[in-house]
Amino acid sequence: MDTVVVDQLLTTTRAVRRKLDLERPVELEVILECLRIAVQAPTAGTTQAWRWLVVRDQDTRNALGALFREVGNEYLRRKVEAAGAHADSPGFKRSLASAQHLVDVIERVPVFVIPCMLGRPKGANDALAVFYGGIFPAIWNFQLALRSRGLGSTLTTYHLEREADAAAILGVPDDVTQVALIPIGYATTGTFGPGRRQAVEDLTYLDSWGTPIPVQSSR
Numbered sequence: 001m002d003t004v005v006v007d008q009l010l011t012t013t014r015a016v017r018r019k020l021d022l023e024r025p026v027e028l029e030v031i032l033e034c035l036r037i038a039v040q041a042p043t044a045g046t047t048q049a050w051r052w053l054v055v056r057d058q059d060t061r062n063a064l065g066a067l068f069r070e071v072g073n074e075y076l077r078r079k080v081e082a083a084g085a086h087a088d089s090p091g092f093k094r095s096l097a098s099a100q101h102l103v104d105v106i107e108r109v110p111v112f113v114i115p116c117m118l119g120r121p122k123g124a125n126d127a128l129a130v131f132y133g134g135i136f137p138a139i140w141n142f143q144l145a146l147r148s149r150g151l152g153s154t155l156t157t158y159h160l161e162r163e164a165d166a167a168a169i170l171g172v173p174d175d176v177t178q179v180a181l182i183p184i185g186y187a188t189t190g191t192f193g194p195g196r197r198q199a200v201e202d203l204t205y206l207d208s209w210g211t212p213i214p215v216q217s218s219r
Helices: 003-012 028-038 058-088 090-108 125-133 136-148 158-170
Strands: 050-055 111-118 151-153 176-178 182-186
Touching: 003 136, 028 050, 028 111, 028 136, 050 058, 058 090, 058 158, 111 136, 125 136, 136 151, 136 182, 158 176
Parallel strands: none
Antiparallel strands: 050 111, 111 176, 111 182, 151 182
């Protein structure tokens, strides 16, 4: 296995919002290819309780987009308010502009994929971890497969605040849980790089909470 290629894919698959091609159609077969890869992910108890709703119809995207925009605009407004003086920082402004762009153009994104799980989440942390852990590895597989084919995506959850309304638009049964909405389009650039992240040594403990990982000297 070519670890250079694999590592590049893993470290450069970004949340794509502003660099989605809103005019280029996305072929259904490409989405299906990526979903075939998605469902190779581990699944809790081998239940394969995931379901995938691919939305290309413009009227449906318009209806979902209206929900997405209503919730998204309010969320971003509250985020700016809570940020206070930090809202003027370049990093915050850049992140906000990216999110706002997607909210503004959401119904123009060529394809939505809505990952769902059969059943409704219930129980304590262990049960919830199993429930959602049954689909998020597959979602990430899906996004990696999209990236490898020149498409961009981002995992969003705005519309879940209006999940019942979205279910009515989509015909989703009451006993099925929508987990996200993934807007998908061809990326207008292929030059994504690794994101800014904290050093893993600052985020990782050894054997007990707070015990730092020994720093290995390079030879």
